[in-house]
Amino acid sequence: MIRDHLSVQLASPFWSAYQELVRTVVIPYQYDILNDRIVGVEPSGVVRNFRIAAGMDEGGFTGMVFQDSDVAKWLEAVGYALRSHRDPELERVADEVIDIIVAAQQPDGYLNTYFTIAAPEKRWTNLMECHELYCAGHMLEAAVAYFVATGKRKLLDAMCKFVDYIADTFGPEEGKIHGYDGHQEIELALIKLYGVTHNRRHLDLACYFLEARGTEPNFLREEWERRGGESFWRTNKQSKPDLAYHQAHKPVREQDEAVGHAVRAVYMYTAMADIARLTGDADLHKVCERLWHDVTGRQMYIVGGIGSTRHGEAFTFDYDLPNETAYAETCASIGLIFFANRMIRIAPKRKYADVMERALYNVVIGSVALDGKHYCYVNPLALWPPANIQNPDRKHVKPVRQAWFGCACCPPNVARLMMSLGDYIYTIDEEKGKVYVHLYIGSEASFSVGGREIVLIQDSEMPWQGRVKFRVALGEGPVNLSLALRIPSWCANTPSVRVNGNLLSIASVTTKDGYIEIERTWTDGDVLELDLPMKATFVVSHPQVRATNGMVAIERGPIVYCVEEADNGANLASVAIDTHAKLRENGATSQVCRLS
Amino acid sequence: MIRDHLSVQLASPFWSAYQELVRTVVIPYQYDILNDRIVGVEPSGVVRNFRIAAGMDEGGFTGMVFQDSDVAKWLEAVGYALRSHRDPELERVADEVIDIIVAAQQPDGYLNTYFTIAAPEKRWTNLMECHELYCAGHMLEAAVAYFVATGKRKLLDAMCKFVDYIADTFGPEEGKIHGYDGHQEIELALIKLYGVTHNRRHLDLACYFLEARGTEPNFLREEWERRGGESFWRTNKQSKPDLAYHQAHKPVREQDEAVGHAVRAVYMYTAMADIARLTGDADLHKVCERLWHDVTGRQMYIVGGIGSTRHGEAFTFDYDLPNETAYAETCASIGLIFFANRMIRIAPKRKYADVMERALYNVVIGSVALDGKHYCYVNPLALWPPANIQNPDRKHVKPVRQAWFGCACCPPNVARLMMSLGDYIYTIDEEKGKVYVHLYIGSEASFSVGGREIVLIQDSEMPWQGRVKFRVALGEGPVNLSLALRIPSWCANTPSVRVNGNLLSIASVTTKDGYIEIERTWTDGDVLELDLPMKATFVVSHPQVRATNGMVAIERGPIVYCVEEADNGANLASVAIDTHAKLRENGATSQVCRLS
Structure with missing residues (x-):
């Protein structure tokens, strides 16, 4: 059993900066956009739509039919931000937004400001084009993220009520709509909900939406026929629905x-x-x-x-x-x-x-x-x-x-x-006592294996160098643990592994599916050093990729390099590269590969 | 003064076959299409539209708003066909079609079946989109071609009447429409008309349409505003007319x-x-x-x-x-x-x-x-x-x-x-007594210079070899004449010229603007042989043409060769070519250049 969420705090010179950017710039900036507070920018109407639907404000619906999903994605990001960095002011603001969202929920559990304000009689009549379940899905993801971070149930409970209503409305049983959304999203969101509620009905509903898709009689085609081919987005009628566009063709x-x-x-x-x-x-x-x-x-x-x-x-x-x-x-x-x-x-x-x-x-x-x-x-x-x-x-x-x-x-x-x-770096196989490392991103992860609390501190020079250091912090005595380390396909040479400074013979180490497994008894403070050699390399595409016939790309480590006229001068597209020449890397932490 | 029409009969193994194809297949086939006689093909309605507009038949308009131009282009091709090969049966059929066309002309001279049948009140209200003058232009070209070939004036006279009406309708004078068509065509057609009528009004009208275009206040924009932005072609209104599309932006x-x-x-x-x-x-x-x-x-x-x-x-x-x-x-x-x-x-x-x-x-x-x-x-x-x-x-x-x-x-x-x-091969400068040869296409041209009738017979091995032979046929004694022969830019080496078998020193020959001028006194039966060396050559594009960076084309003589998987096997696009290697031409009249 793989756990969905570990506690992982990023501590990476490269990546923490991006998180900081999101925390300090993106989240506040988007909040202002959601609330129509940026001068000179067309009002998004997002929060206002919820206020109108809640009877707290007056007016018409603003924006796209899926406008609600904007605040959902924002709230989800806020949830993740609060998980690693509990900011009371941000949490207060988010709680206010949640109050408005929940106030817009209809007595039967339904929540969608477009249909509530602008077309209440059209609820569930154009699943193909109108993103009703898509918006529900994003709000579900937000509710789960916010609950995991804060333990607060208000949005989660509201969304559970909405999901109950959806499960009463959709399904294989007679009298229900045998349908699904034109834009998949609620399926993965219901799985996330199931991850915190363990309510089988949530998983079953996800399965239903998935398995119903593309079966005959085709729901999207029939729905389209009921609308007489009218489109929400176009003035002309479509000659036939594009089922493959929605992955509902089979x-x-x-x-x-x-x-x-x-x-x-x-x-x-x-x-x-x-x-x-x-x-x-x-x-x-x-x-x-x-x-x-x-x-x-x-x-x-x-x-x-x-x-x-x-x-x-x-x-x-x-x-x-x-x-x-x-x-x-x-x-x-x-x-x-x-x-x-x-x-x-x-x-x-x-x-x-x-x-x-x-x-x-x-x-x-x-x-x-x-x-x-x-x-x-x-x-x-x-x-x-x-x-x-x-x-x-x-x-x-x-x-x-x-x-x-x-x-x-x-x-x-x-x-x-x-x-x-942080959720993408590790997975833990508790039964086997195994920690998989998928991404080399500086971080501190806390988890338990076999009842023992373990902290794994990763230092990484990625993406500029392939040197990574892991330190194991244990409260008490030693533990048996297998560290399974991904050897990326870009690795230019045999990687080296040192445990407490001693070089391991790679030949003696188990490798499976591209991961080397270092199984040993770890003591508090043990250090594992991994070196994944990087080298600038020419890469050619499959010969059937016509667009790149006669071309090469330059990769080094995980990065595909970009060559720009801004750095290299005009008419760059007409420059040929001699692939028999060696690429010279300039500087110790080669951030730029120049054509030499 | 350059004459518009010489009498030129093609006699080219390569090109005569195309003319024969048009004469025996294309013209009869299109006639059947114009008359809705091809089973399994959606009726074009072209001739029927004219019959309806003439009151000879009943029903509504069929096809595109510019459907009339189909029969005009057909008639024009028929005119050219009859010029070189007077076929009484084809002429009889064409006369019948002309009778129907002329019967559809309105008392004021107007001729356009769409507006006559479907929207008489909208005449001249959507020049930008509805091709009214464009269709008139094609019918004019047909009338001129048919008159030149047969001397028959029926369509020409009808079109002159239409042009009189157009000239009364359009122009800079008060009370006239200060406009022009959205699709240029009538301008060049009026010049052709002027070429046979020498009526200055026809030339002036062409000049008016040309000079009015793109001037302010912009006619197409104002017309579009009068329509309230409605489009003949689209259900949505355009936000603004695309003047540059019509070359009416300035x-x-x-x-x-x-x-x-x-x-x-x-x-x-x-x-x-x-x-x-x-x-x-x-x-x-x-x-x-x-x-x-x-x-x-x-x-x-x-x-x-x-x-x-x-x-x-x-x-x-x-x-x-x-x-x-x-x-x-x-x-x-x-x-x-x-x-x-x-x-x-x-x-x-x-x-x-x-x-x-x-x-x-x-x-x-x-x-x-x-x-x-x-x-x-x-x-x-x-x-x-x-x-x-x-x-x-x-x-x-x-x-x-x-x-x-x-x-x-x-x-x-x-x-x-x-x-x-045949009209594209030669031009004659009568004043200077000079015959320009622009294209090397086997043919027999009859013309007069300084009152002398001359026949020039061209034999050409083009496009496979650059050997061309001219024979001068004169009824009487010798004439002074300059033959100006184009030296194509593909010419791979110094061309050779022989007159009656004697090699001329190219250095002694005048060359101007890419033409060598052989000025001499010609006697009946004199033969000039020109050899333009051809060689398969790699050609690269201007370096700013990004789409062909790193690519070459292969040209030989006037032909740009095409390399296909059908001849060369799969994955051809991923094959590289060594441009330092020599291209080998297979066969004496190398019709195919193989990658070797």
Whole structure:
């Protein structure tokens, strides 16, 4: 049994700065946006919508039909922030917001400000397009995060009531809607709820939504027919619903290719992996493996980006990975990290953590400016700024990060991932007394194995050098514990391991699925040093990736390097590289690889 | 003074076959389509629309708002066909069609079946979108071609009446519409009309339409405002009219970059060059030169394709020439050939004929299947068939030529160009007694210089070898004549010229603007042999063309070679080519260049 939450405090020169940025800039800034307090920015209406729905204010609904999810993602990030750093003022503010949210809940448990204010008679009539269960899912994730951090149940109880109402409304039984949302999200959220409530009904509802999807008669098609083909988003009618966009073209268990909207897809795969683990469903696990292989083996950019077309922000087909017109939405890579994390929880394998690390270093943090207020939604692999302005095929690609208030989807997603990054570093197999280390991020983790409280302190020079030091702190006498350390696929040479200064013979150490396992009896203060050699390397793509025929990338450690005209001069795209020459690394902690 | 029409009969193993295809397949096939006689093909309604407008039939309008132009382009091609090959049966059929067309003309001269049948009250209310003057222009071109071929005036007289009505309706005078069409075409057509009528009013009207374009207050914007932003094509209103799409963003004389819809642009430039020539307007000529330089120097594909985005079938910006998402519409290259032809008439320069030849061999004939019934509208520079099916960014690019009846725009345009190809080979400068040879296409040309009838017989091995033979046939005694022979820029070495078997010293020959001038006294039966050495050559693009960084093309003579997996095996896109190696030409008339 893998525990969902360890107590992990980040202590990383590299990563703590991002958490600090989220804590001190992103969360306060977004709070002001939610409350329409930023001068010169179009009012988001988010909190006001809840106040109106609660009868505390008057007026109409503002914003997108899924506007509620903005405050949910903010609250979730706040929950993670409070878990590591209990800030009474932030907690007071969050409690106020929760009071408003809960006041907007309807007597039957329903909670959605768009339908409450603007279209009460249309509740549950356009699941395909209107994100009702999607918004519920995000609010569930917020409720769980806030409860875990603070122990406060107000939002959690309100959401449990909403889930009861949803479970009474949806399901296979007669009289219920045999349906599911157009945007997967509630499935993974219900699993999180189950993680704190252990209420089987919550897990069952997640399973229902997942298993109903794509079965015949197709719910989304029938719903669309009932609407006469009318669309919430377009004035023209659609000639037919695009079921693959919603991954509802066939039953989930029959899916073997990643299709459609990339974020919807990976949110769904995340829930599938969760359910496979919790129900011990080996068949479902196989489906997850198949989809993992398709996504990461044939449809993923070298940076861990997915979804190669802006049309539907979607997957296209195998090896179709254009550089300059990539979509590779930040949220999709975050979803891919969720999926990797859940696959690791079933059975740790290096390939999952490799992808997680790749997406984290090369999409997620690349998408955020160092001011915390500018973001890439689309993460191109190559840029030609005049084309992005003057060629309509490329207008979705922005040559500079955009002020985040334009669309509130990716920035809060980055915020919640950053604040919960501690959850992605370790997993503990309590039965086997084994601690898996997936990411080398400086941190202090507290956990118990076999009834013993253990603190594991990690120091890491990543991503600039592969030197990592672990110190074991035990209150009392020695413990038997296996430390399973991921050897990343970028590791340029045999890694070295020292325990209390003594070099271990790697040949004598068990290696399984890309993890070396150091099993021994640990004493308080024992130190393990791991050195993962890094080397700048040319990487070529699969030959079927036409967009990169004749090209190389440069990787060093977990980082795919970016070569820019700002550093290297004009006409960089027409420069050829001699791959027979050696790459020279400049400086001890080579942060920049220059073409020499 | 350059004459518009010489009598030129093609006699080329290569090109005559295309003319034969048009004569025996394309023209009869399109006639059946115009008359809704092809089983299984959606009725075009073209002739029926005219019958209804003439009161000869009942029913509603069928097809696009510019459906009339289909029969006009067909008639124009028929005119050219009859010019070289007077076929009584084809002429009888065409006369019948002309009877129907003329019967549909309204008492005031107006002729347009859409507005006559479907929206008589909307005549001249949406010039921007509804192609009224565009259709008039195509019918004018047909009338001129048919008159020149047959001497029959019925359609010509009807169109002159229509033009009188148009000239009474449009113009700078008070009470007239100060406007012009959204799709340029009537301008160049009026020049053609002027070429046979010599009626100054026809030239003046062309000048008016050209000069009014893009001036303030902007006609298209004001018209759009009068419609309240309603669009004929879309259900949503446009937020503002896209004036650049119509090349109406600024006065024509101030334009220095090719923008907007590529076909509209080159049709306009063609008329501009015509007017510059006919009015001796050096300033306007300079504008044409500037636009020629922009189109061919910065926005043209190596094959002579233009318009690099499907969005608006338009130009984008300098050096933005993506291979796999190119638009490069066949009609746009045909329009570019028109433009080149008109620039040549002002002052022959190799650069114009080079582009004309490039577009002819590499876009126009590549766009037609050898059955004459399948066409490329979009001419990509590289193809990846699965992407064209599965990536929505690329659905406009078709991996196989399409059955032509889907959209009737490009196929009749190809037909009329093929049938009038003789007009592009020579120009005669009667004053200087000079015959320019722009294209090496086997043919027999009859013309008079200084009152002497001369027949010039060209034999050419193009495009496979650069050997060309000219024979001069004179009824009587010798004539002084200068033959100005274009030396194509692909010419791999010094060309050789022999007169009656005697090698001329090239050093002793005048060369001007890429033409060598052989001035001498010719006797009946004299033979000039020209040999333009061809050699397969690697060609690289300007370094700013990002799409081709690291790539080469292979050219030999006028042909840009295409390398296909069908001939070379799979994964061709990942094959690298060693440009230090020599290209080996297989066979005497190397039609195929293999990677060796």
